[in-house]
Amino acid sequence: MPWPTRPGANHSPAMVDDHGRDNHDYNTYGIIAHRSKIHPVAHESRHPWLFTGLNVNAPTHHVPLLEEQLQATLNVIPTYTWYALPSGALVFVNKRTADYLGLPKDHALRLGIDTGAAWDSHIPLLHPDDHEETRRVWSTCLSTGTAGEVSFRVRSAEGKYRWFLSRVELLRAKDGTLLLWIGVNLDIDDAKRAGDVVRKSEKELRDAIDTIPAIVWSALPDGSNTYVNKRFVEYTGSSAEQTAGSGWQALVHPDDLERHAGKWMEAVTTGKPHESEVRSRRADGQYRWQLDRGAPLRDGDGNIVKWYGVTTDIEDRKRAEQALRRSEAYLAEAQGLSHTGSWAWNPASDNTYYSEECYRVLGFAPGDGTPPPLVTILRRIHPDDQAQCRERVEKAIRDKVDFELDYRIVHPDKRVRDIHCVCHTVLDRSGDLVELVGTVIDITERKRADEERRAAEHERERLRQLEADLAHVNRVSTLGEMAASLAHEIKQPIAAAITSANSCIEWLEHEPPNLDRARAAAARIDKYGNRAAEIIDRIRSLYRKSPPRRELVDMNGIIQEMLTLLKGEADRYSVAMRSELTRELPKIMADGVQLQQVFMNLMLNAIEAMRDEGGELTVKSELQDGQLQFSVSDTGAGLPVEKMDQLFSAFFTTKPQGSGMGLAISRSIVESHGGQLWASANSGGGATFHFTLPIQVTETSSLIA
Numbered sequence: 001m002p003w004p005t006r007p008g009a010n011h012s013p014a015m016v017d018d019h020g021r022d023n024h025d026y027n028t029y030g031i032i033a034h035r036s037k038i039h040p041v042a043h044e045s046r047h048p049w050l051f052t053g054l055n056v057n058a059p060t061h062h063v064p065l066l067e068e069q070l071q072a073t074l075n076v077i078p079t080y081t082w083y084a085l086p087s088g089a090l091v092f093v094n095k096r097t098a099d100y101l102g103l104p105k106d107h108a109l110r111l112g113i114d115t116g117a118a119w120d121s122h123i124p125l126l127h128p129d130d131h132e133e134t135r136r137v138w139s140t141c142l143s144t145g146t147a148g149e150v151s152f153r154v155r156s157a158e159g160k161y162r163w164f165l166s167r168v169e170l171l172r173a174k175d176g177t178l179l180l181w182i183g184v185n186l187d188i189d190d191a192k193r194a195g196d197v198v199r200k201s202e203k204e205l206r207d208a209i210d211t212i213p214a215i216v217w218s219a220l221p222d223g224s225n226t227y228v229n230k231r232f233v234e235y236t237g238s239s240a241e242q243t244a245g246s247g248w249q250a251l252v253h254p255d256d257l258e259r260h261a262g263k264w265m266e267a268v269t270t271g272k273p274h275e276s277e278v279r280s281r282r283a284d285g286q287y288r289w290q291l292d293r294g295a296p297l298r299d300g301d302g303n304i305v306k307w308y309g310v311t312t313d314i315e316d317r318k319r320a321e322q323a324l325r326r327s328e329a330y331l332a333e334a335q336g337l338s339h340t341g342s343w344a345w346n347p348a349s350d351n352t353y354y355s356e357e358c359y360r361v362l363g364f365a366p367g368d369g370t371p372p373p374l375v376t377i378l379r380r381i382h383p384d385d386q387a388q389c390r391e392r393v394e395k396a397i398r399d400k401v402d403f404e405l406d407y408r409i410v411h412p413d414k415r416v417r418d419i420h421c422v423c424h425t426v427l428d429r430s431g432d433l434v435e436l437v438g439t440v441i442d443i444t445e446r447k448r449a450d451e452e453r454r455a456a457e458h459e460r461e462r463l464r465q466l467e468a469d470l471a472h473v474n475r476v477s478t479l480g481e482m483a484a485s486l487a488h489e490i491k492q493p494i495a496a497a498i499t500s501a502n503s504c505i506e507w508l509e510h511e512p513p514n515l516d517r518a519r520a521a522a523a524r525i526d527k528y529g530n531r532a533a534e535i536i537d538r539i540r541s542l543y544r545k546s547p548p549r550r551e552l553v554d555m556n557g558i559i560q561e562m563l564t565l566l567k568g569e570a571d572r573y574s575v576a577m578r579s580e581l582t583r584e585l586p587k588i589m590a591d592g593v594q595l596q597q598v599f600m601n602l603m604l605n606a607i608e609a610m611r612d613e614g615g616e617l618t619v620k621s622e623l624q625d626g627q628l629q630f631s632v633s634d635t636g637a638g639l640p641v642e643k644m645d646q647l648f649s650a651f652f653t654t655k656p657q658g659s660g661m662g663l664a665i666s667r668s669i670v671e672s673h674g675g676q677l678w679a680s681a682n683s684g685g686g687a688t689f690h691f692t693l694p695i696q697v698t699e700t701s702s703l704i705a
Contacts, residue, residue, distance in 0.1 A: 066179065067092070071112050080164065080185035083171075086178040088119030088142045097185065101125065102157025127153035127161050141168060145178065151188065162189040215311035217248075219294070221304040223268040232311075237283030253279035253287045260292070271296055271304055277314070288315040340442075345374055346435045347397055361419065361442045363411035382408035382416065393423075393436075400425045400433055406443070418444045493529070500524040553592040555628060555693075556581045559619050562599045566607065574614030575607050581621045585628065586695055594669045598677075601662040602632040602689045609636030609687070627675075627695060633688040638681055647679055666691075 067083075074081040074094040082093040092112035093101070108115050119142060123131050130152035137150040147169045153161040168183040209216050210230035218227040224245045233239060236251055243251070252260055260278040267274035274294035279287040294309030341358025345351070352371045359366040363380055381389050385407035392403050405421045423438040504521035507514040563577055570577050599619070606617045615635035622629050639647070648667045663677075670677040670691045677691040 067112055070180070070182075077184075080187070082183050082185070084181040084183070085114065086180070088138065088181065089114070089117045090122045091115075091117075100154070100156055125154055127155070129153075141181075145170065151192075154185075162187060163192040164188060212310075214313075215290075217294075217309050217311065219307040219309070221268075221296075221306065223265060223307070226306075235282060235313075236280070251280045253281070255279075264292075264294075267294065268307070274307075274309065277318075280311075288313055289318040290314060341440045342438070343440065344435055344437045347433065350374065358440055361417070361440050362409055363417075380409050380411075382410055384408075396423055396425055396436060397433060400427060400431075417442055418447045497525045497529050550589045550591055552587045553590050553595065554585075554587050555595070555630070556585050556621055558592060558596055559599060559621060559630075562596060562603055563619070566600070566603055569604070570607055570617065573607055573611040575610050575617050576615075577603075577617045577619070579619045579621075581619075582623055585621055585623060588628065588693060588695055590673055590693065591669075595673075598666045598669050598691065599630075599632070601666045605662065605689075606632055606634035606636065606687075609634050615686070628693045629690065630692075631688050631690045633682065633686060635682075635684075635686040638685055639679060639687045641681070648677070 070083060071092055071094075074083070074092070077094065078096070080094065080097040080100065082090060082097060084090045084092075090109065091114050093103070093109045095110070098107065098110045103110055120135055120138065123135055126134055134150055134152050137148055140146075141148045147167070149165060149167040151163060151165050153163055155161050164185040165188045166183055166185045168181055170178055171180045171182050172178055206229075212229070212231065215232040215235060216229040217225060217232065219225050225243055225248050228240050228243055228248075232243070236243070238247075238251060241247075249257060249261060256278045260276050263276045264274055266272075273296075274292070276292045278290055278292055280290050281287050290311045291314045292309065292311045294307050296304040297306045297308060299305050341361045342355045343358050344353040350373055352374060354362075354364075354371050356366040362377060364372065378386060378389065389405065389407055392405050395401065396403055402422075402424050404423070407419055407421065409417050409419050411417065420441045420443045421438060422441075423436055425436055426434045428434050500521045504518045504525065507518040507521060559579060559581060563579060567577065603617060603619070609615075610617070618631075618633045620631045620633075648663045667677040670693070673693055675691055675693040677689070679687060679689050681687055
């Protein structure tokens with residue numbers, strides 16, 4: 001059976017001279033000259049020795065005799081041998097081969113009988129997957145007349161396939177005539193399977209290395225790069241060829257190259273393990289931090305054979321570390337600014353931790369040494385506070401509860417500081433106490449500020465009360481000045497009521513009584529009586545001394561009340577009063593009495609300004625820019641321009657008998673409602689006082705400016 005070999009193999013064909021003598025060395029088949037010799041059979045992994053004694057001195061036309069001697073020789077060779085006719089037809093296999101194939105004793109291939117078989121008649125004996133390649137190689141050998149070799153699987157008598165390496169050479173006469181194709185099949189199944197195992201193992205190793213989430217590399221003892229894994233190529237976008245030798249340096253950040261390359265060469269020189277953090281360029285052009293580690297592989301004599309290393313992307317870790325450092329810096333800064341320190345204590349081991357600010361708050365110098373035990377801290381606590389501190393700590397340990405506590409700490413310089421402590425108990429999954437953690441805050445300044453704030457609030461309250469008293473005095477004083485006008489206002493409805501009462505009596509005394517007219521007169525009595533009562537109620541509200549009270553008030557209603565109340569005073573000085581009020585003005589939360597006083601002060605000032613020559617007083621209300629705006633205008637002499645900035649100052653007045661408190665109190669009331677009060681001169685003479693109030697009134701300070 002011809003098992004073809006690879007074309008062009010470097011073997012010399014067997015040659016015989018005209019007398020049948022061999023004139024060529026045979027190291028493949030062991031086919032020797034007429035004398036006996038021992039020659040090795042070449043093989044990839046072993047060299048079996050063959051003893052042959054073939055006489056080929058017979059003339060070249062005695063081929064049958066040659067075949068008979070060749071068969072005898074091949075049958076004693078301890079390997080699988082065969083020969084084929086020049087046509088390629090297999091005509092003989094040695095006994096070892098025939099037994100492997102399970103051929104009968106009288107089979108033609110055992111006897112070397114030419115049955116006229118085709119050149120590829122042996123192909124069906126091979127594994128189906130090997131037919132095409134074997135037929136191609138054998139055909140090439142036949143067509144080119146050259147030796148060759150090929151590997152294939154052959155089915156045994158038991159039906160199992162084994163791998164063989166088949167090599168074939170040409171046996172020619174001296175004149176170059178091809179006599180036979182002679183081949184040898186070497187059983188390489190064990191080596192093949194072992195090789196498959198090795199290759200599989202190598203592939204699995206490569207696959208494993210390629211799937212490792214890190215860059216793997218290797219280098220020669222001199223530091224030259226020789227290998228990078230698949231992830232390296234994908235990560236950097238550079239091929240293994242581009243990074244070979246020192247090509248990897250092109251990927252290193254310029255600012256890191258000198259330092260990193262120096263550390264690598266130091267490791268190569270000393271043979272010590274290498275480790276370096278370096279920025280290298282990713283495929284997208286971004287530089288990212290890497291942790292590069294390498295270790296040498298040594299032989300039995302301790303010499304470095306190779307370097308192997310792993311490079312891990314630590315960009316996220318570096319950023320997290322930077323963020324942590326920033327956070328720690330911010331935390332330290334925040335603790336310093338807020339005078340807040342953090343601490344932790346393990347009651348079982350008495351291990352403690354204090355932040356730098358905690359040291360400062362408690363009066364210790366920050367240091368790198370062992371933190372002071374808790375008992376040392378407790379000694380710093382003010383003697384009057386130590387008992388309660390110990391009690392709260394013991395309770396926290398015993399009951400596993402959190403707590404907050406204020407105490408005083410005495411610094412070495414005898415300064416006493418107020419401390420606010422917050423403690424949290426940390427428990428494990430079993431509910432057992434692990435440690436206490438918490439904060440200490442220096443609240444000395446805060447407590448001092450609280451005390452000062454309380455004192456200031458008390459003073460403000462006192463001033464508010466004084467202001468209320470002054471406002472009340474101002475109202476009473478103003479009403480006193482208006483006594484004549486108010487008496488006239490009250491007298492008018494009373495007199496009208498008396499007149500109507502007399503009329504009612506007269507109509508009732510008629511025979512018969514005129515009930516319709518009497519009823520009409522009685523109705524007028526009710527009307528005039530109610531009007532007098534309203535005037536008295538308004539006067540009482542202004543006289544009444546009561547604390548400020550916010551409620552929903554109708555500002556247009558307050559204006560109408562003031563117009564009614566001050567009508568007599570205006571008539572007294574020939575002042576005409578009119579109003580321009582926006583309808584459906586929204587109600588606001590305000591103190592109605594205080595706003596009555598504002599309108600009364602402004603309107604009386606306007607009447608006072610026109611008392612000599614009379615004039616016109618105009619009161620307006622409107623909704624503008626989301627707030628209420630009011631104005632009181634007169635046609636009097638106007639305002640002193642040189643003293644405009646003093647108009648609202650306390651005790652400043654332009655009237656001979658004025659107290660100088662009216663406008664100051666009015667501005668204070670308006671500002672306490674969240675509004676503003678100001679004055680302006682009219683272009684045609686006189687003055688206008690304006691003030692605004694927000695629709696959502698919030699209470700503010702009511703101190704007099």
